[in-house]
Amino acid sequence: MTDSEYMDRAEAALAAIEQACDRINDATEADIDNQRVGGMITLSFPNGSQLIVNLQKPLQEIWLAARSGGYHYRHDGSDWVDTKTGEEFFANLSREASVQAGQPLEFSA
Incomplete structure (x- = not known):
């Protein structure tokens, strides 16, 4: 994948997180504060x-x-997948956010 393709896909993922x-x-009482600085969202x-x-x-x-813990995801042509487990990024983000919010939350591409 070229650097330009990577940036297009990565920026789309960050935008999807913000929209989610x-x-x-x-829709919920989760009250998630999201702050983006460059290529990082907290x-x-x-x-x-x-x-x-x-x-x-x-x-x-x-x-x-x-x-x-920390997770690393690489694009496989269709999804961002964990480099160790093969788990899809948005599935893991949903699980981790649900645990931290104390309620089921769903993030998607």
């Missing part, structure tokens, strides 16, 4: 916990930092 936060905040929850999504341009990856 807006949708979730409108999701802050009312309990003080955070999820951090960060673009890693040199590696063409997206990284997720969560209470449960």
